Every structure is written in C-alpha cells, then in structure tokens.
Amino acid sequence: MQIHSGIDLFWVFVGIIALGAAIVSLLWRSRERLILRSLSKLIATEKEDHNQRDFAQVKDVEEALKKLFEARKEEMDHLKMLEGYRRDYIGNVAHELKTPIFSVQGYLDNIQEDEEMDTDTRKLFLEKASKNTQRLVQIVSDLDTITKYESGFLRLEYEDFDIKLLADEVIESLEIQASEKKITLYEYSGAGRFWVHADKFRIRQVLTNLVLNSIRYGKESGYTKIRLSDTGEKIIVEVADNGIGISEEAKPRVFERFFRADKSRNRASGGSGLGLSICKHIMDAHGEYIEVMSTEGAGSVFSFALKKAEEATD
Numbered sequence: 169m170q171i172h173s174g175i176d177l178f179w180v181f182v183g184i185i186a187l188g189a190a191i192v193s194l195l196w197r198s199r200e201r202l203i204l205r206s207l208s209k210l211i212a213t214e215k216e217d218h219n220q221r222d223f224a225q226v227k228d229v230e231e232a233l234k235k236l237f238e239a240r241k242e243e244m245d246h247l248k249m250l251e252g253y254r255r256d257y258i259g260n261v262a263h264e265l266k267t268p269i270f271s272v273q274g275y276l277d278n279i280q281e282d283e284e285m286d287t288d289t290r291k292l293f294l295e296k297a298s299k300n301t302q303r304l305v306q307i308v309s310d311l312d313t314i315t316k317y318e319s320g321f322l323r324l325e326y327e328d329f330d331i332k333l334l335a336d337e338v339i340e341s342l343e344i345q346a347s348e349k350k351i352t353l354y355e356y357s358g359a360g361r362f363w364v365h366a367d368k369f370r371i372r373q374v375l376t377n378l379v380l381n382s383i384r385y386g387k388e389s390g391y392t393k394i395r396l397s398d399t400g401e402k403i404i405v406e407v408a409d410n411g412i413g414i415s416e417e418a419k420p421r422v423f424e425r426f427f428r429a430d431k432s433r434n435r436a437s438g439g440s441g442l443g444l445s446i447c448k449h450i451m452d453a454h455g456e457y458i459e460v461m462s463t464e465g466a467g468s469v470f471s472f473a474l475k476k477a478e479e480a481t482d
Contacts, residue, residue, distance in 0.1 A: 265304065265307060267300075268300035268301070268303045268304045268307070269300075269304065271296065271297070271300040272297045272300045272301055272304070275293040275294070275296050275297040275300075276293075276297055278293055279293050279294070307441075307442070310442040310443070310446060311442065313442075313446055314425070314442055314445060314446055314449060317446070317449040317450070317453065318449070322453075324366075324367040324370060324453055324454065325367050325369070326365055326366060326367055327365070327366075327367070327368055328363055328364070328365050328477035328478075328479065329363065329364065329366075329368045329477075330361045330362060330363055330364075331362050331363075331364050331366075331371065331396065331403060331405065331474065332355065332357055332360075332361060332362045332396055334368065334371065334372055334375065335355045335357075335375060335394040335396065335405075336355055337372075338372060338375045338376050338379060338394075339353045339354065339355055339379070339394065341376070342376070342379050342380065342383065345380065345383050346383050346392065349383060349386060349387075349388055349389075349390075350388055350389045351383055351386045351387075351388075351389070351390050351391060351392055351409075352390075352391045352392070353379065353383075353391075353392050353393070354391070354393050354394075355393065355394045355395075355396075356393050356394070356395045356396075357394075357395060357396035357397070360398075362396050362398065362403050363476060363477035363479065364403050364474040364475060364476055364477055365474075365475050365476065365477045365478065366454055366474050366475065367450075367453075367454070370450045370453070370454075371450070371474070373446065373447075373450060374446075374447045374450050374451065374458075374472065375394070375405070375407070377443035377444065377446060377447050378407040378443075378444075378447060378470050379392055379394070379407055380443065381443055381444060381470075382407055382408075382409040382411060382468070382470075385409075385411045385412050385468075386409050386410075386411040386412075387410060387411050387412065390409060390410045390411060391409065391410060392407065392408070392409045393407075393408050393409075394406070394407055395407075395408060398476075399473075400476075401475070401476060402473045402474065402475060402476060403473070403474050403475075403476055404471060404472075404473050405471065405472055405473070405474065406469055406470070406471040407469070407470045407471075408467065408468070408469040408470075409467050409468055409469075410466065410467040411467050411468060412464070412465065413462045413463050413464040413465050413466050413467055413468055414460065414462035414464060414468055415464045416464075419460060419462060422444055422460055423444050423445055423447070423448040423458070424445060425441065425442055425445045426441035426442065427441070427444075447470075447472075451472050454474070454475075456472060456473045456474060456475070457472060457473060458470065458471070458472040459471055459472075
C-alpha cells in the first residue's frame, strides 16, 4: 500500500509539474502574443502619428544615398575622362614637337656629315633648320600660355582702346605672310571709332591667331577681312575669309587643342595647333563668346564680342 501510494504520489507530482509547465508555456505564449500585439499597436500608432515625418526622413536618406552614388559615379567617369585626355594630350604634344625636332636634326646631320656640301645648299639647310626651331619656340610658348590660362595664373589687364586701330595694326603685321599666298587683308567697319574695354595684349593675340589661321587655310588670291559692328553695348568682331571652310563634323572641335580641320595638310606647314584653343581661353577669361560659322569650300567667319568702353556708351 505504501509503495502504491508512493507511486501514485509520484505520478501526481509529475502530473502537477507537467500541468504547471503547460500552464507556464501557455501563459508565456499568451504574454508573447500580447507583447507582439502591443508592439504592433505601438508601431501602428507611431506610424499613424509620424507617418509623414518618417516617410520624409526615409526619402531624404534615399535621396542622399542616391545623390552620393551618382556623385561618385560622375567622379569616376570624370577621372577616366581626364586620364584619357591626359594620354591624348601627351601624345599630341609629343607628335607636334617631333616633326620640327626631327627636321632640325636631319638638316644639321646632313650639314655635319657632308663635308663637300656647297655653300648654297648649306645655307638652305640652315634656313630650314632655323625655321623649324622657330616653330618649336612657338609651340613651347603656346603650351606655356594655355597652361597658365587653365591654371588661372594669367590675369587680364583691362584698358580702354580702339579695336579698329588694333585691327589695322594686326593686318599690317601679317601682310608678308598673306602676300606669300596672294591673300588680300583689309579691315571693314566704316567710319568712326570702336572703343572697347578689354585686355589689349590678349585681344591682339586673338586677332593675330584668327587672321593667321585664315591665311593658313585660305585660298590662293583670296581675301581675309576684319569686320567690326556696334550693337550698342557690345562690339562684334568678325574675321571672315573665302578659304577652304570647315566641315560640319569638324566645326564643334575647332577650338580643341591640336585639332586640325584639314587632316591632309602637312603639320609642318601649320602653326602650333593651339592658336584657336588659346583664342577660346582668352575670350572665356573676358566672359565673352567666340564662335565659328563656316561652309566647306566657301569660307569661314570667326566672331567674338567685347564690352564697349564706358565712355563709348555715354
């Protein structure tokens, strides 16, 4: 009896423990569900109270991350572009310098190696070597100028001057180059004076480069004219010719470094390949435009604007 009573008590105890565990488990699950319902209710309440604010914050974060990603992508694309530009630039510089350097070396080597060379031939070779040396100097000078412009080291020195007189001076200085191709240079603006407020030295450089470019790509017995017009607040300067013109494909690139619209021309017969690029930098520094209108086979017109001097606008 005692044994049976002990066993019965044991199973009763086990049953009580099992029942207790079940009750505890049930209570815990109920509590867990209650907590989850409370959290859900709290979240719903918070969302209802602050929905607009939280949505705006999430959108702000999304927009910020999106902008950061786009900025990094643009930065990487820009770096890749600069690397490509650097390679092209170095290649172009090397190519431009190589032609006159090899020419000078060739002429001097011939003079040195041919001890029996006659005086006239030696003189001719020395003249050609000198001409190529001058071109080297021009290329280096133009590279230095354009590098300083891009680095912001050059500052404009503004003054008031009559650009009509400056145009006449430029034409006079380039008459010899024009006469070699029988090209007529003239300035066409009518009576009166055309006072502007600009850097006279740099504008002379622009005019010189444009006229030289016009002569270089002009037709035999053609013309180049500088035309001035007054719009009231600005003076418009045009350098027009009846030369070979520029193709539609080449026009967007004419102000790029070393770009040559006429690929068939020998580079040695041209300038540094930087003249028009320098013109663009100078006009950008003045806060003014420079543009080109051209028809292939009929000629080109390069034009830019300058601010009139205050006295001229009174």
